[in-house]
Amino acid sequence: MYQQIVANKRRSILLISAVVALVLLIGYVFGTISGNTPALLVMAGFLALTSTLTSWFAGDKIALTGSGAVSLPYDADPELHRIVENLAITAGIPTPKLYLLPDSALNAFATGRDPAHASIAVTAGLRQTLSKNELEGVLAHELSHIKNFDTRYLMLAITLVGFIAIASDFFIHSHLFGRNRDTKNTPPILIIVGLALAVLSPIIAKLLQLAISRRREFLADADGALLSRYPEGLASALEKIADANQMTTSASNATASLYFASPFPRSSRRLASLFSTHPPLEERITALRTMGGGA
Numbered sequence: 430m431y432q433q434i435v436a437n438k439r440r441s442i443l444l445i446s447a448v449v450a451l452v453l454l455i456g457y458v459f460g461t462i463s464g465n466t467p468a469l470l471v472m473a474g475f476l477a478l479t480s481t482l483t484s485w486f487a488g489d490k491i492a493l494t495g496s497g498a499v500s501l502p503y504d505a506d507p508e509l510h511r512i513v514e515n516l517a518i519t520a521g522i523p524t525p526k527l528y529l530l531p532d533s534a535l536n537a538f539a540t541g542r543d544p545a546h547a548s549i550a551v552t553a554g555l556r557q558t559l560s561k562n563e564l565e566g567v568l569a570h571e572l573s574h575i576k577n578f579d580t581r582y583l584m585l586a587i588t589l590v591g592f593i594a595i596a597s598d599f600f601i602h603s604h605l606f607g608r609n610r611d612t613k614n615t616p617p618i619l620i621i622v623g624l625a626l627a628v629l630s631p632i633i634a635k636l637l638q639l640a641i642s643r644r645r646e647f648l649a650d651a652d653g654a655l656l657s658r659y660p661e662g663l664a665s666a667l668e669k670i671a672d673a674n675q676m677t678t679s680a681s682n683a684t685a686s687l688y689f690a691s692p693f694p695r696s697s698r699r700l701a702s703l704f705s706t707h708p709p710l711e712e713r714i715t716a717l718r719t720m721g722g723g724a
Contacts, residue, residue, distance in 0.1 A: 448589040452477045455593075477592065484588035485581075489540040489548055492584070492687060496538075496679040498528035498550040509556065509564070513549065516569050520576050520656055525549050534675040535559070535666075538687040539571040540580050547575040552677065559666055566663030567689055570653035577652065579645050583686055586642075591683055642686040643708045650713055654720055664717040671695075671710040 456473030483491075503510045510527060517524040525541065528550035535555045541547030549571050559567065574580050654660035670690045677692030685692050686706040695710075 448593060449474070449477045449481070451593060477589075480588055480592040481585070484585050485542055488584035488588060489542065489546065489580075492538070492540045492684055493528055493548060493550060495681070496530055496550065496684065497532075498530050498679070501527040501529045506556070508561075509551070512561070512565055513568055513572070516565065516572050516656060520572050522572070522576050523547070525572070525575060527551075529553060529556070530679045532677055532679045534677040534679075534692070535670045535673050535690075536677045536680070536692055537567055537571055537689045538684070539574045540584060540687060541575060542581045542584070543578065544575050547580060549575075552679070554673075554675070558669060558673075560662075562657075562659055562662035563666035563669070565657045566653060566659065567666050569657035570649045570663060570689060573649040573652035573656060574645070577645075577648070579649065580687075583642065583645075587683055587686065642706050646707050646713065647716060650717055651720060654717055660717045660720050664714045667710050667714050667717070671714075 452473045453470060456469040460467070460469035501509070506527075506529075513527060514524050522544040525539070525544075525547035526549070528548055530536075530550050530552040532552040533554040534552055535558055537549065537551040537555055539547060539549045549568065551567075555567065556564070574583075650663060654663055657663065667690065674694050676694055677688060680688055680692030688706075690710065691705055691707040
């Protein structure tokens, strides 16, 4: 467990470094094309730094506000608070703040840059539908994300991958197709490299984010099952979510990777599954039941 936490912290630093380097490379290429390399490099670096700091210090607030989550006082749902408190004590981390999502879908998410600044949001549908054991499984899964610093990494990934897409689009339109462009003396190969870099960078970054996100869901399932000491509770919750197959209206494409299960209805198309933020529910259920010795 400790090795996973250290690895997540290391990956967070590597992610920031890689994204900043990629943005600077985009800035350099398009600066060379437009003949204004220093200014574009400074602008790219400034925007990358601003994006990283925003994600670090305000990413959780942005996610909660954007999803419409409202604070859940202790007296409004003491049972849910007690479940989270007991699991947090077992996990050895501070009790995260609880929020309610006014959404009938069965889902939840955790956010925060570290366990001391963490929050968990659950949908009204999840709270009303699941049994206590199933709720414990879902909340243990989310607490595992918090304990392992997955929430920090995912918030950084969401913000920085989105920033790469914005930066690439900006450089393409302003320095290749803008009215004031001057590319007649630019080698064609450089223009081709610039276009390829701007087009492919967001795609590559997104695919890397999805691959990492899917792997972390399996790890959080396993850690959550150990934390709750009842893998079947989590497996049963996943079954109910699979049967419901609902759209989580509080989610967006940007925040989908934060959620307990994919917030979008499952698709039978193979291409769509490749771009899913989560592994198939059936695979998660099978892994949990194998872990618990079930059928």
